[in-house]
Amino acid sequence: MSTVVAQHRRNLLIGALAASVFLIFPTASTAIDRSVVAHNGMVVAGHPLAVESGIRALRAGGTACDAAIATAATLSVMMPDMMGPAGAGFALLWDAKSKQLSAIDYDGVAPKATSAAQYTLDKKVRGFWAATVPASLKGWEAVHKKCGKLKWADLWTDAIGYAENGRPLDFDSALHIRRHIPELGIYEGWSKEFLVNGEALPQGALQVRKNLAATYRQFAKSGSKALYGGPVGDKLVAYMQKNGGLISKEDLLAYKVIWRTPIETTYRGVKVFGVPPPSASITWMEMLNVLEGYDLKALKHNSPEYLTTMLETIKHTYMDSYRWVSDPAFVSIPAQMLLSKDYAGQIRQKIQQGRFDMKTVKQATLDLPSKTATSHMDIVDKWGNAVSMTNTNGNFWGAGVVIEGTGLLLSNGMDWFDIDENVWTGEKPGNLVMVPGKRNRWTLAPGMLFKEGKLFMVVGGAGAESTMYGIAQPIVNVVDFGMDAFAAVSSPRVQWGDTYHYTGGTEVHLQPGIPEDVRQKMAASGYNVVALGKQRNLAAGTTNMIVVDQASGSLFGAAARNGRDFVSGY
Amino acid sequence: MRNRGSIFVLALSLFIPLNVAGQDVRFKAELPVLVTSSGQSLDAFTVKTLLTRAGVANEYKNLAKVSDLDKVKTLVVAFGASVKGFGAAGITIDTELARTRDLLAAARQKKIRVIGVHIGGAERRGGLSKDIVEMVAPASEWLIVWEDGNGDGYFSKLAAEKKIPLTLLKQPMETGKVLAATFGKK
Numbered sequence: 001m002s003t004v005v006a007q008h009r010r011n012l013l014i015g016a017l018a019a020s021v022f023l024i025f026p027t028a029s030t031a032i033d034r035s036v037v038a039h040n041g042m043v044v045a046g047h048p049l050a051v052e053s054g055i056r057a058l059r060a061g062g063t064a065c066d067a068a069i070a071t072a073a074t075l076s077v078m079m080p081d082m083m084g085p086a087g088a089g090f091a092l093l094w095d096a097k098s099k100q101l102s103a104i105d106y107d108g109v110a111p112k113a114t115s116a117a118q119y120t121l122d123k124k125v126r127g128f129w130a131a132t133v134p135a136s137l138k139g140w141e142a143v144h145k146k147c148g149k150l151k152w153a154d155l156w157t158d159a160i161g162y163a164e165n166g167r168p169l170d171f172d173s174a175l176h177i178r179r180h181i182p183e184l185g186i187y188e189g190w191s192k193e194f195l196v197n198g199e200a201l202p203q204g205a206l207q208v209r210k211n212l213a214a215t216y217r218q219f220a221k222s223g224s225k226a227l228y229g230g231p232v233g234d235k236l237v238a239y240m241q242k243n244g245g246l247i248s249k250e251d252l253l254a255y256k257v258i259w260r261t262p263i264e265t266t267y268r269g270v271k272v273f274g275v276p277p278p279s280a281s282i283t284w285m286e287m288l289n290v291l292e293g294y295d296l297k298a299l300k301h302n303s304p305e306y307l308t309t310m311l312e313t314i315k316h317t318y319m320d321s322y323r324w325v326s327d328p329a330f331v332s333i334p335a336q337m338l339l340s341k342d343y344a345g346q347i348r349q350k351i352q353q354g355r356f357d358m359k360t361v362k363q364a365t366l367d368l369p370s371k372t373a374t375s376h377m378d379i380v381d382k383w384g385n386a387v388s389m390t391n392t393n394g395n396f397w398g399a400g401v402v403i404e405g406t407g408l409l410l411s412n413g414m415d416w417f418d419i420d421e422n423v424w425t426g427e428k429p430g431n432l433v434m435v436p437g438k439r440n441r442w443t444l445a446p447g448m449l450f451k452e453g454k455l456f457m458v459v460g461g462a463g464a465e466s467t468m469y470g471i472a473q474p475i476v477n478v479v480d481f482g483m484d485a486f487a488a489v490s491s492p493r494v495q496w497g498d499t500y501h502y503t504g505g506t507e508v509h510l511q512p513g514i515p516e517d518v519r520q521k522m523a524a525s526g527y528n529v530v531a532l533g534k535q536r537n538l539a540a541g542t543t544n545m546i547v548v549d550q551a552s553g554s555l556f557g558a559a560a561r562n563g564r565d566f567v568s569g570y
Numbered sequence: 571m572r573n574r575g576s577i578f579v580l581a582l583s584l585f586i587p588l589n590v591a592g593q594d595v596r597f598k599a600e601l602p603v604l605v606t607s608s609g610q611s612l613d614a615f616t617v618k619t620l621l622t623r624a625g626v627a628n629e630y631k632n633l634a635k636v637s638d639l640d641k642v643k644t645l646v647v648a649f650g651a652s653v654k655g656f657g658a659a660g661i662t663i664d665t666e667l668a669r670t671r672d673l674l675a676a677a678r679q680k681k682i683r684v685i686g687v688h689i690g691g692a693e694r695r696g697g698l699s700k701d702i703v704e705m706v707a708p709a710s711e712w713l714i715v716w717e718d719g720n721g722d723g724y725f726s727k728l729a730a731e732k733k734i735p736l737t738l739l740k741q742p743m744e745t746g747k748v749l750a751a752t753f754g755k756k
Binding site: 178 | 612613615616619620623689690691693697716718740741742743
């Protein structure tokens with residue numbers, strides 16, 4: 001064989017070997033990106049059929065704000081366990097033309113007749129005293145007025161159709177009805193609305209809600225007036241009076257949404273924005289400030305050192321959350337201090353001194369089958385406008401109260417107030433105590449990130465106390481580790497405590513995918529690492545994300561993989 | 571010999587296994603009745619509410635202790651552990667099992683009739699609930715169970731083995747009426 005041929009064959013062999021290694025072990029630049037990619041518009045939200053409503057609004061020439069309303073309205077029919085017009089929420093709105101970012105607070109408020117002395121734990125969790133004054137409908141209307149183009153009434157078409165003709169029950173929706181029967185079956189309104197002859201409908205069945213359809217027709221026609229001072233509101237008040245509830249006509253008429261200035265920080269040169277308290281955006285933003293002081297890449301993603309850093313950061317920032325995330329009309333919240341780089345440095349010093357012994361709360365709380373009923377949506381339209389919106393009913397099925405004749409479920413925002421003592425800080429009363437007219441703390445925490453003035457990321461999530469660290473970790477995954485949106489939200493996370501507010505605990509949950517040797521090292525180092533399969537609650541944040549490719553402007557979207565969430569674009 | 575036979579027949583007649591809600595209830599329970607939880611799920615609150623609505627006066631203490639059994643004739647234990655776990659107020663699965671153990675032992679000693687109610691369905695079977703279920707179910711003199719929690723036949727098999735009357739409910743909300751019937755209420 002000639003030397004040239006032998007050399008050529010050797011080169012071919014080397015090339016083939018290199019290619020096979022390359023295929024077996026793809027580098028970061030060739031990792032498979034399963035994000036959904038679109039260019040003209042994208043919606044990531046809690047249910048596929050709600051996402052479809054949002055996309056239809058975008059295709060019809062609507063803005064991101066129109067799509068948000070259409071998505072929210074349909075979502076409230078698909079996921080009444082999670083959110084609805086009588087619930088609460090927060091949103092960030094980005095106007096690409098004016099380069100204005102707005103934050104809207106449509107949190108519920110404690111009714112005027114609230115008296116903390118008369119509350120017990122069970123009264124604030126379910127039933128007529130658990131409900132805060134409805135807020136979401138007014139919030140959605142305010143968003144539409146600010147930046148919608150399509151007719152308000154048209155945005156309710158899908159929702160009305162599903163309520164009137166039936167929405168098909170997916171597995172989760174059917175399950176969440178059935179599993180709540182032991183607890184909510186004692187509430188007549190809930191049973192009549194969601195059960196048929198006392199039983200839950202199976203997956204695939206059509207759930208028809210005529211009362212809700214009629215109510216939504218009124219909302220479509222008259223807007224929030226139908227509820228605040230109108231016929232639907234009259235039914236709410238009458239039902240409250242009949243059942244000893246607290247919400248009055250005066251409460252409804254007095255309710256106002258609040259436009260707030262977004263809070264701001266930076267993370268590795270990226271501008272980060274959130275909604276001020278009583279939203280909990282400040283908590284994950286504070287986390288980022290602390291984490292910025294570490295070389296997370298050097299620690300390596302999900303190594304014991306990385307996870308330890310994340311856990312200790314969570315503990316410190318969550319203590320601030322429990323102390324300060326309250327209504328600024330009632331509490332002087334040191335937001336600037338909490339978001340300062342100096343303060344982040346102080347926390348890092350504390351972390352360096354040793355593990356934070358975050359006390360387990362001593363207040364007994366009632367069990368619920370599930371403790372988080374929230375849904376987040378991210379939307380970007382063809383003009384580059386964006387909405388980051390989170391809506392909630394509080395716990396699954398909120399107060400468990402359906403207003404007679406309306407199909408509307410009330411939230412249980414009262415459960416997110418303290419009765420007297422702040423169980424985390426021991427302050428008595430603490431900043432979270434219930435007071436008439438006060439807005440309650442939530443873990444809702446919408447966010448937007450910008451690079452050099454251009455929209456970079458729309459992000460947010462759900463999952464009670466897991467929401468905030470469930471948002472911070474995917475952001476770090478993108479910014480520090482260069483992950484795409486899909487990988488960022490899918491990558492296994494660390495979870496602290498049991499995610500329910502007021503219980504906490506000291507458990508550390510490491511999601512499947514974190515190597516066993518890392519789990520063992522974390523346990524050996526003293527953390528209470530719960531064995532796989534033994535976790536009591538798998539929630540580590542139901543986080544949705546859209547990343548805007550800065551070069552092409554294309555949208556890369558990913559939906560949380562642990563819920564009913566879905567992403568689509570066009 | 572005849573006396574022993576009569577006693578045997580009488581005892582047997584009081585423990586006829588049940589398969590369908592509400593039929594042939596031979597279990598006789600007396601007031602006062604105490605409703606408690608084993609596992610700290612809200613199912614106990616539901617049972618208490620349904621019992622009250624069915625017209626049966628009852629006392630409800632989700633963390634009932636042995637000292638709460640004074641003058642009680644019937645103990646209704648709604649069992650099944652919470653998903654959220656314990657943690658708060660020093661309650662752990664171990665303290666809950668210990669409390670349940672003490673309560674059941676005291677009820678046995680005081681000849682208080684124990685009715686075990688499991689209406690949390692499949693969700694209240696595994697995980698933390700397993701130990702609770704395996705403690706309370708066999709110690710019950712009558713089991714009332716939502717069929718959703720009997721998908722693997724656990725309660726049916728246990729009832730047959732231990733000869734415990736078992737009422738399987740199609741719907742958990744039937745609990746009140748079923749219990750009320752045994753107190754002589756319709």
